[in-house]
Amino acid sequence: AQSVTQPDIHITVSEGASLELRCNYSYGATPYLFWYVQSPGQGLQLLLKYFSGDTLVQGIKGFEAEFKRSQSSFNLRKPSVHWSDAAEYFCAVLQPGNTGKLIFGQGTTLQVKP
Amino acid sequence: GAVVSQHPSRVICKSGTSVKIECRSLDFQATTMFWYRQFPKQSLMLMATSNEGSKATYEQGVEKDKFLINHASLTLSTLTVTSAHPEDSSFYICSARGLALETQYFGPGTRLLVL
Numbered sequence: 001a002q003s004v005t006q007p008d009i010h011i012t013v014s015e016g017a018s019l020e021l022r023c024n025y026s027y028g029a030t031p032y033l034f035w036y037v038q039s040p041g042q043g044l045q046l047l048l049k050y051f052s053g054d055t056l057v058q059g060i061k062g063f064e065a066e067f068k069r070s071q072s073s074f075n076l077r078k079p080s081v082h083w084s085d086a087a088e089y090f091c092a093v094l095q096p097g098n099t100g101k102l103i104f105g106q107g108t109t110l111q112v113k114p
Numbered sequence: 115g116a117v118v119s120q121h122p123s124r125v126i127c128k129s130g131t132s133v134k135i136e137c138r139s140l141d142f143q144a145t146t147m148f149w150y151r152q153f154p155k156q157s158l159m160l161m162a163t164s165n166e167g168s169k170a171t172y173e174q175g176v177e178k179d180k181f182l183i184n185h186a187s188l189t190l191s192t193l194t195v196t197s198a199h200p201e202d203s204s205f206y207i208c209s210a211r212g213l214a215l216e217t218q219y220f221g222p223g224t225r226l227l228v229l
Contacts, residue, residue, distance in 0.1 A: 032216050044220040100211045104157045
């Protein structure tokens with residue numbers, strides 16, 4: 001069965017430092033991958049997605065992610081974190097077939113130190 | 115584009131009453147909408163998939179008689195929590211899938227508190 005693992009439950013970085021959030025997936029074919037961000041008490045906002053093509057994907061708010069098939073990973077990166085980036089981040093993979101269902105990772109809480 | 119709204123954003127009700135939550139796609143037609151439940155500090159749990167004009171498909175363990183879902187149009191789905199109890203208190207989030215079938219767009223969520 002397909003699954004998504006976010007190994008880091010909680011990450012703290014200093015403002016201005018670089019960030020990498022890890023995501024590993026289990027999937028037989030080429031996955032459709034997503035990163036979403038959730039601010040406290042809010043819904044999820046799509047940061048970026050990967051379906052095919054260039055394995056380095058650019059998203060909103062200065063985020064990017066790289067699809068690495070050999071490592072079954074889709075890590076999210078940002079070169080310089082802002083205090084407003086503090087939030088919950090979810091990696092997800094689209095379930096195969098036409099259900100449209102997403103399989104979410106457990107989420108990573110990002111805390112930003114001043 | 116791809117904006118999804120939810121109403122109400124927050125609701126408090128007494129135990130035993132029913133609560134309806136609306137999910138609307140504002141600028142696109144949503145052939146499919148999804149309803150999730152999220153507990154504090156946890157990931158989203160899919161409750162059901164709602165397709166316009168047909169019955170919702172519920173995930174295992176979700177009581178369909180308790181969580182009534184209606185998807186009457188391509189822009190509106192509703193979730194009714196019937197005879198709500200304190201254990202139904204949670205954060206409910208909807209999402210909608212449009213023409214770009216692979217991508218779900220999420221609403222801002224509804225905080226339900228049952229007293």
